[in-house]
Amino acid sequence: MTVFQAPAPGVAIITGAGSGIGRAAALALAARGWSVVLAGRRADALAATRDLGPDPAHVLVQPTDVSDRDQVEALFGAAVDRFGRVDLLFNNAGTGAPPVPLEDLSLEDWRRV
Structure with a gap:
């Protein structure tokens, strides 16, 4: 039987960390000693x-x-400046797409989502 063992604490970036699943993930990692x-x-x-x-x-x-690409680059730069590295990305941010078939979704909507 294999037992899952969580990795040692490191540095995590959590997008969408202001509420919901992102907040829960950030708090869970922080409670386990991660820098977030x-x-x-x-x-x-x-x-x-x-x-x-x-x-x-x-x-x-x-x-x-x-x-916004520039803001994402600034995010990773700030993480490395503060903590020296990034070990985990919890990419939780996003928004819903319009209710259309995938082939009808505009490139602009795809990128926004």
């Missing part, structure tokens, strides 16, 4: 996630719109 970088569009929601965690010293709040 909270990314999302709403700085106030990210700060609220940070304030719920066990050790704000191991949390970086980085407001980021993941649909």
Whole structure:
């Protein structure tokens, strides 16, 4: 029988970390000793996630719109500047697509999602 063993704590970037699944993932990782970088569009929601965690010293709040390449590059740069590396990306940010068949989805909508 193989037993799953979680990796040793490292540095994680969590997108969509201001609420829902992203917040839950960030708090779970932080509770297990990970340093976490909270990314999302709403700085106030990210700060609220940070304030719920066990050790704000191991949390970086980085407001980021993941649909903007420059902001994503800044996110990774800030993570490496603060913690020296990135070990895990929990890519949770996103939005729904219009209710159309996939072949009718515009490239613009695809990229937004």
